[in-house]
Amino acid sequence: MVLLTMIARVADGLPLSASVQEDEQSGRNLVEYQTQAKQLFRKLSQDPNPPAKCSLDTTNYLFHYTIERGVCYLVLCEKTFSKRLAFSYLEDLQNEFSSQYGSRLDTVSRPYSFIEFDTYMQKARKSYMDSRARRNLGQINTELQDVQRIMVQNIDDVLMRGEALSVLDTKASNLSTQSLKYKKDAKYLNLRSSYAKIAAVVTVVILFLLFIRYWVL
Numbered sequence: 612m613v614l615l616t617m618i619a620r621v622a623d624g625l626p627l628s629a630s631v632q633e634d635e636q637s638g639r640n641l642v643e644y645q646t647q648a649k650q651l652f653r654k655l656s657q658d659p660n661p662p663a664k665c666s667l668d669t670t671n672y673l674f675h676y677t678i679e680r681g682v683c684y685l686v687l688c689e690k691t692f693s694k695r696l697a698f699s700y701l702e703d704l705q706n707e708f709s710s711q712y713g714s715r716l717d718t719v720s721r722p723y724s725f726i727e728f729d730t731y732m733q734k735a736r737k738s739y740m741d742s743r744a745r746r747n748l749g750q751i752n753t754e755l756q757d758v759q760r761i762m763v764q765n766i767d768d769v770l771m772r773g774e775a776l777s778v779l780d781t782k783a784s785n786l787s788t789q790s791l792k793y794k795k796d797a798k799y800l801n802l803r804s805s806y807a808k809i810a811a812v813v814t815v816v817i818l819f820l821l822f823i824r825y826w827v828l
Contacts, residue, residue, distance in 0.1 A: 613700065613736045614672065615641050615687035617648045618708060618728070620716060621661070621678055624652035627716075628708070628725045630732035644669065644687050650770050651676075655683055664698065667766045674766065677701045680709060682716065700739045707731055 616630040626649065631641055647669065655661045655678070667674040669687075675697045676685040684701045712725050719725075 612689045612692055613686055613697070613740060614689070615644055615648065616704070616732050616736065617645070617652075617685045618704070618725070619649075619652040619655075619683050619685070621652075621655055621681050621683050624649070624656040625720070626652065626722050627682070627712075627719070628723060628728040628732070630729045630736065632736070641687070644672065644674075647766060647770060648674070648685055648687070651685070651766075652683060654769055665764065666694070667764055667769065669766045673697075675701065677705065679705045680713070682708070684708070696739050700735060703735050703739075704732060707735075 612632075614632050617626060618628045619626045629645075631645070651667070651674070661678060663679075664677045665675075667676075671690075672687050673690050673692075673694075674685060674687055675694065676683055677698060678684075682705070684704050686697055686701055688697050708725075708728060708731075711728070
């Protein structure tokens, strides 16, 4: 389920539009997550090279965001909500928002100058929440097929500990590289071990045959 959507200018973290799905029955209070989203926008504005796409774990929910043409599109979802649908939803918003307001992005200074975009976000949200959209995952933009590779970080590492997302992204990449190297080394060692075992067996067989030939016969 999509709970919160926010759009902000990356250069200064200025919120441009937002759409909140309050759920009175479940008692969800999204104010805390709105605050986290604004803090994240400020962090992105201070990061010279933030990841273009990222997912952030908040324990209860997941933030997903994408940055395009200096604008950050962010959504808060339940963890059970499809990651591919979430990023497809963000891509949909990016295309429409850029079409409507792209030429005016640098002219505004007031928060939520494009709050009327909430109407489109609500409509898009309902579309992606529709059961038919869930069944048609295979028809989603092929460019989104690799969303599972998108970096996932803990929100506390970014907001509380003050680490830049670009730094965390580098660490994640280094860790991935080290993991691949470890797998290759392990595979090489296993292969050498197998060859050693085969060589030992062959040696024993040859010695046995030589023994039979020269000592028994």
